[in-house]
Amino acid sequence: MEERMSGFFIAKAGNVRGGGGGGNNAGTGTKCGRWNPTTEQVKVLTDLFRSGLRTPSTDQIQKISSQLSLYGKIESKNVFYWFQNHKARERQKRRRVSVGEKNVIRRQDIFSSSARYYSELDLGSEPERVLETLQLFPVNSFRDSESEKLKLRRNECKEAHAFSYTCSTEMDHPPLDLRLSSCKQASDL
């Protein structure tokens, strides 16, 4: 993945404690072993993401990071990682959340309450805060969004394994059988 970055970072990136800053960090004022994005930085990044930017190119990363450096200490790799993580986590989150009630048979609580108590992050309730820097970015990376939909799961049937633990320790719960049958289980092993 770093081949496209031309190696403008990825060195060792130790502690880049900006002692002279005195307030560059986010409100928490943590020990700064790693990048602590300020609210403005997060806002800009989130806005860019919402605008469709998912995999910025090297040039875009440069531009973004230099622009964001005005709000606080930041490096190019931070921007790179931010987009990587944000994209991956959005997908992961959707995946993990979606399965919540796909195959869950609730015997006692059929659609009672239990609303989405946690889906509150960026994409959901983020208001339209189009800041001034947003328009400057060309949102030409929309085609990247569709490429992700076309990809297929590579961890489908890597190892069809069934596990059931019924002999580990004293158990009060019934012997739970957690058969993993991702693709198909032709014959049980």
Added chain:
Amino acid sequence: MEERMSGFFIAKAGNVRGGGGGGNNAGTGTKCGRWNPTTEQVKVLTDLFRSGLRTPSTDQIQKISSQLSLYGKIESKNVFYWFQNHKARERQKRRRVSVGEKNVIRRQDIFSSSARYYSELDLGSEPERVLETLQLFPVNSFRDSESEKLKLRRNECKEAHAFSYTCSTEMDHPPLDLRLSSCKQASDL
């Protein structure tokens, strides 16, 4: 003692208090806002963990959460976070013990050795418990257990290097213009 709560709230759904008697929650009268595992759920998870499962795959997470949803409200991400935290904390605790007494005073928790946990869910100094159920688990989960003690990989970058503003010096860019001019231009829109 300084307070680190300086604004910067991410967002959260309002805590919806269940009003005393929930239903599928644990006996402690928990409510929405944060997953509170029931005793059965904790037991199952702990049992799985003790059986050697440390990093369940996505499929396993799905299955486990589906099964555990019968004991109470749970989502897939809860299982994911549970294993992540459990593994991380076990390692963290062990590491703290190993480096031990002359360690630097990072924050405030060197006293963790005083309470050795009354519960059985914490292994403490138990390496890898190999029991007969072990073979039922995918080998995928075990390579993680073995590799963790073999590789002491990234734990070096805690020294001060502090050349933070190097990037801003290297990157020569227009101050307030983020237009992409030299890279691939946006064709559409």
Added chain:
DNA sequence: TCGCTATGAATGAAGG
């Protein structure tokens, strides 16, 4: 109520 601990949740940073 206050302080501390345990722990769920989030995220930056890497590895592969």
Added chain:
DNA sequence: CCTTCATTCATAGCGA
């Protein structure tokens, strides 16, 4: 791109 590790934040639970 996907997975994982480390660190941190936020909060429930409990004792003094």
